[in-house]
Amino acid sequence: MAVVKANAYGHGVGPIARAAREAGAVWLGAATLDEALALRAAGDEGPLLSWLTAPGADFAAAARHDVEVTASSAEQLAEILAATQVPRIQLKVDTGLGRNGAFGDQWTELVGAVARAGVPVTGVWSHLACADEPGHPANDAQEARFREAVAELEAAGVDPGLRHLANSAALMTRPSAHFDLVRAGIATYGLPPDPAMPHDVPLTPVLSLKARLAAVKRVPAGQGVSYGYRHVTERETTLGLVPIGYGEGVHRAATGRASAWFAGQRVPVVGTICMDQMVVDLGDLPAERGDVVTLFGPGTSGEPTAVDWAVASGTIAYEVVTGLGGRIQLVHGTTTEGFS
Structure with missing residues (x-):
């Protein structure tokens, strides 16, 4: 997945999205639903995920334009299901970053809600807090928690679909976190997540x-x-x-x-x-x-x-x-x- 949020990190989303597809990126990632719908309006037709929505988001439009959306709580799942009967849903678990995603008992609640609804899930994912510090203990802890969350989903009879955890830093330094899909953000643009981060991936900035x-x-x-x-x-x-x-x-x-x-x-x-x-x-x-x-x-x-x-x-x-x-x-x- 090439992440093209925030106008493709300031690089111009339309041309960057097209270049990413041509270069082999199966997925694109857009933070907001507005960003995702703008990509569709510009002609993009491939797999596309968005994940950051406030109450009142137009999930019906997402379904019409085949944008996959992310449920980060049982409450948000209910809002998505109320808006459309044909959603394409991924689930986000907070494994320790403390931002979006279902945390602790919220995850168990979300898993139960998905299982009861019988809605197909196309992916489950989380985000790492300290991947640009490869030796940080949070990386092991978050990966372990992610595996536990996926196992809990499977135990409830729900196919997790694509499992994804790795951002640019983990893509470059943590193979165990690659799972089924990796999300290349800043590295897509030739910039390291942290200039002090040890890695052997050749990066050349694309913007002058x-x-x-x-x-x-x-x-x-x-x-x-x-x-x-x-x-x-x-x-x-x-x-x-x-x-x-x-x-x-x-x-x-x-x-x-x-x-x-x-x-x-x-x-x-x-x-x-x-x-x-x-x-x-x-x-x-x-x-x-x-x-x-x-x-x-x-x-x-x-x-x-x-x-x-x-x-x-x-x-x-x-x-x-x-x-x-x-x-x-x-x-x-x-x-x-x-x-x-």
């Missing part, structure tokens, strides 16, 4: 963030840069203005810590990152208005990656890529038209 310099100027030593003069030039240098800022989801917290890529070199982002723009110190590199600067990319040439920007911002790569928006234009393909 580029812009053209809007202004270039030579300034003397002692020149303050951007709001608050949080940076003052130490010598005569060339400054380049990049027309992207926190209005596009680039974290202001990366001020003074991030770098970009220009003319085959890393160059520092200097001064406060603003709503619409930021400044890079180009030193003595030749530069003109319109030249391309890369904030982050695959890293294969030495350019910063989304992980680098996450570290500079004090966050995780998930937030860096899913937060992109505003006036950024997404262009899909092996090359970006108008950029080099």
